[in-house]
Amino acid sequence: MNNSHLEKLADTILSRIRRRPGRPVSIKSLSRSLKIEAGEIRAALTVLKTLGYKIRHRKETITFVAAPDSLIDTEIAYQLATKVIGRRIRAYRSVKSTNDIAAQMAQGGEPEGTIVTAEAQTAGRGRLGRVWHSPAGSGVYVSIILKPSFKPDLAPGLAIMTALALAEAMTVFTKGEVKIKWPNDILIGGRKAAGILTELSAEKNKVEHVIVGVGINVNHRSEDFPAELQKIATSLRIANRRKASRINLLKQFLRNFEKEYRRYQKGQLATSRKRVLRFSSLLGENVELRFGNKTVSGRVVDIDATGALIIEKDGIRRPVTSGEVSVVKA
């Protein structure tokens, strides 16, 4: 919200009044210190209220009451305190897919760390050509632009690194059991609560950009999911039996992501591997892994520093870097 003069003014007023939540600020003093008419302050307040800010307005004073739980740039940026990730924010109401917009922007020169968010997606994409159900106002849909200097073969670990940052962020918002289902699903109580779609563009063995897309089911009720997903999907709201703050969850994730990404660039998953393993839902399980028309089966014994799943069968250990895993019950 910082295009027009009025929007800039609304931003300035917001930062003044939210420093003292619950405490009235006089319109006269604002008008004097900002060198503007009281009428302009009133117009800026209308902008803020339209965005969902709760502001008490008495004749001579205004009081900050609460911010909306909306994915708007001002709220995402507020006290985010990251250095790279989310320093530039493109927040939309509704888009086809934030991953597509982020990819176009990355191609157009947008720097590493820029994020694209949306309140709703009309053509949200999941892995393997699936649809990512993205209703308005209940989920977090975000894509992060990365321009890493490593070779494309190191990219698979990024999904696991992202999953770790996400699982740890979600743990802050629920007492439910949060797990990572390699390579890109986050489960709560065994049901899918978030997914990650990493898409890479490379030329001549050099990564041009990677788009890390994350979809989180936050305030969905069971009936908000299509019938075929109701038994396998969940949300923080379903797990907690109350709503969670989408904006705080997004910010927690971005902060975690920045830390993990910095570590990852230095030594892939080496320093975070123990935590990855602690969150892993597949460790020790007998699984079947499909990629293309091939199937591999065995017991999951490890996730290595590149993010590969290590499967053991007949005493032989094999690393697998992609595929669709299902647990085989004995």
Ligand code: BTN
């Ligand atoms: C999956 O579990 O299959 C991955 C889901 C990824 C969904 C996110 S939502 C934000 C970003 N934009 C998309 O179109 N997809 C990802």
